Amino acid sequence: MTPWHRAKIVCTLGPATDAPGVIEGLISGGMDVARVNASHSDSITHSRRIEQVRRAASEAGQPVAILVDLPGPKFRLGNLADDCCRLAEGAVVTLVEEGRALEAVTDDMDGIRLPVRNPELLQALRAGERVFLADGSVELCVESSATAQSGFNAPRVRCEVLIGGVVRSGSGINVPESALLELVPTDDDRQHLAFALARQVEWIGISFVQSVDEIHRVRALLPSTGAPLVMAKIEKRKALVNLEEIVEAADGVMVARGDLGVETDLAEIALIQKRIISVANARARPVITATQMLESMVAYEHPTRAEVTDVANAVLDGTDAVMLSAETAIGQFPVTAVKILQRVIAATEARHNGSPNSKMRAGMTGVR
Numbered sequence: 001m002t003p004w005h006r007a008k009i010v011c012t013l014g015p016a017t018d019a020p021g022v023i024e025g026l027i028s029g030g031m032d033v034a035r036v037n038a039s040h041s042d043s044i045t046h047s048r049r050i051e052q053v054r055r056a057a058s059e060a061g062q063p064v065a066i067l068v069d070l071p072g073p074k075f076r077l078g079n080l081a082d083d084c085c086r087l088a089e090g091a092v093v094t095l096v097e098e099g100r101a102l103e104a105v106t107d108d109m110d111g112i113r114l115p116v117r118n119p120e121l122l123q124a125l126r127a128g129e130r131v132f133l134a135d136g137s138v139e140l141c142v143e144s145s146a147t148a149q150s151g152f153n154a155p156r157v158r159c160e161v162l163i164g165g166v167v168r169s170g171s172g173i174n175v176p177e178s179a180l181l182e183l184v185p186t187d188d189d190r191q192h193l194a195f196a197l198a199r200q201v202e203w204i205g206i207s208f209v210q211s212v213d214e215i216h217r218v219r220a221l222l223p224s225t226g227a228p229l230v231m232a233k234i235e236k237r238k239a240l241v242n243l244e245e246i247v248e249a250a251d252g253v254m255v256a257r258g259d260l261g262v263e264t265d266l267a268e269i270a271l272i273q274k275r276i277i278s279v280a281n282a283r284a285r286p287v288i289t290a291t292q293m294l295e296s297m298v299a300y301e302h303p304t305r306a307e308v309t310d311v312a313n314a315v316l317d318g319t320d321a322v323m324l325s326a327e328t329a330i331g332q333f334p335v336t337a338v339k340i341l342q343r344v345i346a347a348t349e350a351r352h353n354g355s356p357n358s359k360m361r362a363g364m365t366g367v368r
């Protein structure tokens with residue numbers, strides 16, 4: 001048994017957690033919260049995963065809460081032919097609308113075609129604008145806009161790859177200066193919220209919160225009794241301006257470092273994390289530190305020294321939980337990743353038992 005007061009572990013469910021025995025392994029390894037990222041997979045799959053976690057948790061006699069993370073107004077790539085694509089620096093990439101006929105597009109002009117789920121984004125991009133993919137790991141520069149190429153039968157935006165890397169089906173697209181953000185909750189969020197309420201999940205995550213307004217609008221959709229707790233994901237510059245009120249209005253917050261690292265200055269991420277944690281600690285709101293905690297473990301069995309140090313530092317900062325994303329959702333070593341988190345948390349807390357939030361942490365897994 002793990003000590004009840006330790007920092008909690010949140011694991012994102014995905015194809016990798018569908019393999020036999022993995023959910024059970026995550027639970028015995030120390031998973032406290034299972035996260036369903038509503039941006040990926042369909043509702044039948046989400047339902048099956050939630051039921052599987054609840055069954056395995058009940059058999060293990062360990063509480064595991066469910067967090068349904070609403071997508072928010074995030075632009076995303078569509079499905080890629082091989083699910084994954086490597087973009088080389090200097091290559092030409094053409095962004096096209098997913099599912100539209102593209103007969104007028106010639107391959108040699110086009111370079112690599114990447115489908116985009118949001119046609120309004122294609123119309124809005126202008127020459128010279130920067131586009132970031134997969135949490136900013138790939139950077140594009142728009143060479144010619146959809147308007148400039150209006151002779152084609154479907155909108156297309158030609159870009160040059162400035163920083164290369166790997167993108168996957170559904171990878172996020174950030175255009176930090178774009179004013180295109182829809183109102184949160186979006187129509188899509190409302191559907192996922194109805195799904196989450198029907199399954200009586202313990203937490204819902206609101207993406208791209210910028211002020212308390214988004215929290216109030218989501219709360220207005222919740223039932224008066226038995227509602228899930230509301231986690232505000234801090235990932236926009238404006239959320240940092242309104243941080244204190246947001247933390248006050250939410251039941252918990254997430255340091256969503258993936259989007260935060262693109263939407264703000266990456267160089268300031270460590271300081272921003274410390275500030276969010278400290279504001280949450282001061283108001284007794286549980287805080288999750290998320291994204292790329294053990295990223296190399298998506299492909300390798302051992303984490304880097306920098307990654308385990310990052311986990312330990314988050315615990316020392318006072319985080320109440322650490323989160324795995326791709327590591328458990330699509331990684332090759334999901335159970336090992338959780339066990340490593342558990343070991344690092346235990347080793348760090350054995351020497352620094354300084355968290356003021358023991359009772360609050362216990363509340364994170366307030367399973368119904």
Ligand SMILES: Nc1ncnc2c1ncn2[C@@H]1O[C@H](COP(=O)(O)OP(=O)(O)O)[C@@H](O)[C@H]1O
Nearest residue numbers: 013014015037039040041168172325326329330
């Ligand atoms: N349920 C899932 N199905 C397929 N892939 C997933 C799933 N969840 C996560 N992933 C993959 O892991 C990556 C990191 O996970 P996460 O941070 O939760 O997603 P995102 O940043 O795309 O919202 C995603 O970009 C995606 O490639």
Ligand SMILES: C=C(OP(=O)(O)O)C(=O)O
Nearest residue numbers: 256257258259260290291
């Ligand atoms: C957790 C995050 O959100 P998402 O998975 O929606 O990118 C993040 O941006 O760090």
